Amino acid sequence: MWSEGDYRVTAASPIFEVEDASLAFGGNRALDSVSFNMVAGELLGLIGPNGSGKTTLLNAVGSIYPLSDGKISFERQRIDSLSMHEVTRAGIGRMFQAPRIFPHMTCMENLLAAGFAVREDAESREDLIHRGEELLTSLTIDRFRDTVAGSMSGGQRMLLQFARTLMLRPRLLLLDEPFGGVHPKLIEVMLERIRTLHEDGLTIIMVSHDLPTIMGLSQRIIALANGKLIADGTPAEVREDPVVIDAYLGG
Ligand SMILES: Nc1ncnc2c1ncn2[C@@H]1O[C@H](COP(=O)(O)OP(=O)(O)OP(=O)(O)O)[C@@H](O)[C@H]1O
Ligand SMILES: [Mg+2]
Structure with a gap:
């Protein structure tokens, strides 16, 4: 798996x-x-x-x-x-210039929607939630887990879109x-993640x-x-x- x-x-x-x-x-x-x-x-x-x-x-x-x-x-x-x-x-996972997320859904619901779209047979809803939580934590937006995406700042939505794209296992x-539109501190977080993904061979x-x-x-x-x-x-x-x-x- x-x-x-x-x-x-x-x-x-x-x-x-x-x-x-x-x-x-x-x-x-x-x-x-x-x-x-x-x-x-x-x-x-x-x-x-x-x-x-x-x-x-x-x-x-x-x-x-x-x-x-x-x-x-x-x-x-x-x-x-x-x-x-x-x-x-x-x-193939794609991140758009203007974040494409579901604004009326929470962060976790956004991630689950992506996760279910490419789910493997052996993967349970709990597995997807666990993976979603890991992604939110690694991008330092875990405190928004149950926040409605539309109420987040543009930069935070960009990070959510990043998490959502990674949920697709591209x-x-x-x-x-x-x-x-991403705050310099959050840019650093994204850069670190991109470097790690690159090191992992993506x-x-x-x-x-x-x-x-x-x-x-x-x-x-x-x-x-x-x-x-x-x-x-x-x-x-x-x-x-x-x-x-x-x-x-x-x-
Ligand atoms: N849907 C569209 N209908 C008509 N012309 C378009 C459309 N999308 C892009 N173009 C035109 O195609 C060309 C390339 O646009 P594109 O959006 O790919 O540029 P870009 O390199 O991404 O620019 P930016 O750095 O501003 O994002 C431009 O001349 C643009 O006006
Ligand atoms: Mg462009």
Whole structure:
């Protein structure tokens, strides 16, 4: 049975493949032939100016907006035309820029809803509650266990969304600006958790405009500008890349 820390994936690499992904909104090419691969256990930082296509790329994974061309595969399965629910079942956990939680439910009820969505046969409601409590504690929001989510601050809701996403036991975690509106102390808590998940072998894509944080955390960075992939390398390489400086870092 699965337990915290069982993120190591033994499947042969690559685990996540984006091949010539393109998507247009009218005449606006939000994604323009984007290609990259990830091996299991990588922590990839995704950067780029506002409107460069970062969220659109993550949205194509759950076919929120289907690709017009190209394909996206996870663990060798095409996922670009699956529904968000199917993508979740396939092992992908997604955190949205604006927290997606059930505001009228308590924190624990939110976690249970996620837990039941992917529950293994052997897992009881008590097992799920136990796991939910562990997650709330590790993210320092256990005192909100029975609090209605809608009454929490934006930052606390972001942490709840993080807990909810981890409840899904993802093998690939997609984080879209997870630190938006989060208090610096809570950002530290999230960072610690992300580092631990990475050490445990989870594959992670993280979008952030917080460059010092994302550069410090990621082993590899890709940059988008106008829907095109303009850089793919180590944080040091991408930071020094004249194309990235010109498009984003503002030489
Ligand atoms: N639902 C939509 N309908 C029309 N155009 C859209 C839609 N969603 C995104 N776009 C456009 O696609 C482009 C990419 O947007 P996207 O949200 O992916 O950028 P982003 O890199 O996530 O930006 P930010 O850093 O501001 O979150 C932008 O030009 C945006 O206006
Ligand atoms: Mg975005």
